[in-house]
Amino acid sequence: MQTDKLKFRTENREGQTVVYVAGELDLEVASKMRDAMEPFLELSDRKLVLNLRDLKYIDSTGIGILIGMVKARHARKAAFAVEEVPANVRKLFDLTGISPFLNVTPAPAEGA
Amino acid sequence: MQTDKLKFRTENREGQTVVYVAGELDLEVASKMRDAMEPFLELSDRKLVLNLRDLKYIDSTGIGILIGMVKARHARKAAFAVEEVPANVRKLFDLTGISPFLNVTPAPAEGA
Amino acid sequence: MINDALVSLTVPARAEFVDLVRLTLYGIAAKLDFSYEDIEDMKVAVSEACNNVVLHAYAEEPEGVVHIDFAATEHHLRISVRDNGRGGFQPTGEMQTSNLHGKSIEEIRSGGLGLYLMQALMDEVEVCQDLGTVVVLTKRRTAAKAQTL
Amino acid sequence: MINDALVSLTVPARAEFVDLVRLTLYGIAAKLDFSYEDIEDMKVAVSEACNNVVLHAYAEEPEGVVHIDFAATEHHLRISVRDNGRGGFQPTGEMQTSNLHGKSIEEIRSGGLGLYLMQALMDEVEVCQDLGTVVVLTKRRTAAKAQTL
Ligand SMILES: Nc1ncnc2c1ncn2[C@@H]1O[C@H](COP(=O)(O)OP(=O)(O)O)[C@@H](O)[C@H]1O
Ligand SMILES: Nc1ncnc2c1ncn2[C@@H]1O[C@H](COP(=O)(O)OP(=O)(O)O)[C@@H](O)[C@H]1O
Numbered sequence: 001m002q003t004d005k006l007k008f009r010t011e012n013r014e015g016q017t018v019v020y021v022a023g024e025l026d027l028e029v030a031s032k033m034r035d036a037m038e039p040f041l042e043l044s045d046r047k048l049v050l051n052l053r054d055l056k057y058i059d060s061t062g063i064g065i066l067i068g069m070v071k072a073r074h075a076r077k078a079a080f081a082v083e084e085v086p087a088n089v090r091k092l093f094d095l096t097g098i099s100p101f102l103n104v105t106p107a108p109a110e111g112a
Numbered sequence: 113m114q115t116d117k118l119k120f121r122t123e124n125r126e127g128q129t130v131v132y133v134a135g136e137l138d139l140e141v142a143s144k145m146r147d148a149m150e151p152f153l154e155l156s157d158r159k160l161v162l163n164l165r166d167l168k169y170i171d172s173t174g175i176g177i178l179i180g181m182v183k184a185r186h187a188r189k190a191a192f193a194v195e196e197v198p199a200n201v202r203k204l205f206d207l208t209g210i211s212p213f214l215n216v217t218p219a220p221a222e223g224a
Numbered sequence: 225m226i227n228d229a230l231v232s233l234t235v236p237a238r239a240e241f242v243d244l245v246r247l248t249l250y251g252i253a254a255k256l257d258f259s260y261e262d263i264e265d266m267k268v269a270v271s272e273a274c275n276n277v278v279l280h281a282y283a284e285e286p287e288g289v290v291h292i293d294f295a296a297t298e299h300h301l302r303i304s305v306r307d308n309g310r311g312g313f314q315p316t317g318e319m320q321t322s323n324l325h326g327k328s329i330e331e332i333r334s335g336g337l338g339l340y341l342m343q344a345l346m347d348e349v350e351v352c353q354d355l356g357t358v359v360v361l362t363k364r365r366t367a368a369k370a371q372t373l
Numbered sequence: 374m375i376n377d378a379l380v381s382l383t384v385p386a387r388a389e390f391v392d393l394v395r396l397t398l399y400g401i402a403a404k405l406d407f408s409y410e411d412i413e414d415m416k417v418a419v420s421e422a423c424n425n426v427v428l429h430a431y432a433e434e435p436e437g438v439v440h441i442d443f444a445a446t447e448h449h450l451r452i453s454v455r456d457n458g459r460g461g462f463q464p465t466g467e468m469q470t471s472n473l474h475g476k477s478i479e480e481i482r483s484g485g486l487g488l489y490l491m492q493a494l495m496d497e498v499e500v501c502q503d504l505g506t507v508v509v510l511t512k513r514r515t516a517a518k519a520q521t522l
Contacts, residue, residue: 117392136392138388138391138392138420138424139388139391139420139424139427139428140388140389140391140392142388169395169416169417171417171420171421171424171490172421172424172484172486172487172490173424175486176483176484176486177483179473179481179482179483180483182478182481183478183481186478200410200413203410203413204417204490207472207490207493207494208472208473208486208489208490209472209473209474209475209476210473210481213473213478213481
């Protein structure tokens, strides 16, 4: 695996943890993604936001991981959203029908 | 052929015609390159300079074309030079031994 | 210009090679002047087919491979993703596809979206099972050409 | 991770497919953590071998193809460029290579630099002729690994 295929960066906004997911989210890096997300799923008193601005590629593997995250947050009654979704990624979210579960916001929802 | 594989742009400096050659110069576009260069080879009262700043790729096909240009200019006793050669291209010029014939200058030889 | 050309790629049936298939597809599709959006569609569809080979075709064989053929005609790009694995699709009849539309958060689950996406993103999807599985993905070139000419 | 993996690519023996070979090579070499300079070296060497197939291997057969095998081991990437053409190298002995060093402007001429560049850019170059020609280009991985780890 090239080390830069999928990268993460975390930012704290008021009451939110924002994780920037950059690169290609495919089968090769699926377990890397799951491992990286696990600690954030636990934080039920903060809203978890994935910023996908620099996500270049996703397929059903990655969407499957997002479904898992949606369900994990729902089980904890904890807020979850996705922001700045590129057009090609958005198309796949809409086609598969995952969009309504992602609370997609176009730009950073500052302080929301 | 993708239309943007090899591109040209011409600039007139004092006494010089500078042709910017951008993209990939390989076997596929060899005749495109030869055709594009032909009119410039004729202009014996002006120095002909190839600016290779945006040349991403060259191999022996392209170097063969440059050899032809060197000889055509020499036969007309007309000046010829090459400027702003990227490191990977420079390496091939040095390995093949064409460098001494190219009058390579690192930066635009303004008014030279 | 590259009409009727056939390009073939064989890679190990392992997750870390699927992006190489995407890269080669990108190179071919760009040559054929497909639009950015069409190329993205094909990348995902081909990856879904390759992911399935990696995940489902070979039981415990570490030496399994995926063959991808790219056949360009004047009107189509046809991509065949072939394995020599044990199969696993329904032998005949309708292909099962699923998606999340109209489901509740309790009902949705990971998995099973691959074939659905292939069908949504390509103009035609065929699955043949013989010695292994072949998934044939077809995209029309007309729209792309109209855009760039 | 992708040690002992074999990737194979077959393209028509036509000039417009050589950049596709470079693209695939790039994808493989990047996975193997080769340095930028090593990747550039290999791109040129592989292109030279492919150019030769396009130019010299097939007389009038429009259907000629080039097969490229990429074999990665722990220590090397070995790239074989194979055709089913009529051959044309000297059957045995030294490979003829030429360059421009020490020549005058009257002596230099286009052509004949391909094999020289392959040898200058790779760690090992072998040519075998049997049914067609195989050029085997080898690059060591050690230096690249040392740079990136
Ligand atoms: N190449 C293949 N070899 C064997 N079985 C396959 C292959 N491709 C798909 N299948 C079967 O078809 C099913 C549906 O595939 P798909 O819609 O892509 O969803 P998923 O892979 O997430 O299960 C798979 O679960 C698998 O049983
Ligand atoms: N794949 C091939 N099939 C047949 N002949 C070849 C092949 N590759 C190289 N040759 C022969 O070897 C010669 C030297 O090749 P090279 O050093 O690359 O220079 P050039 O291709 O410019 O002549 C070629 O001119 C050709 O006669």
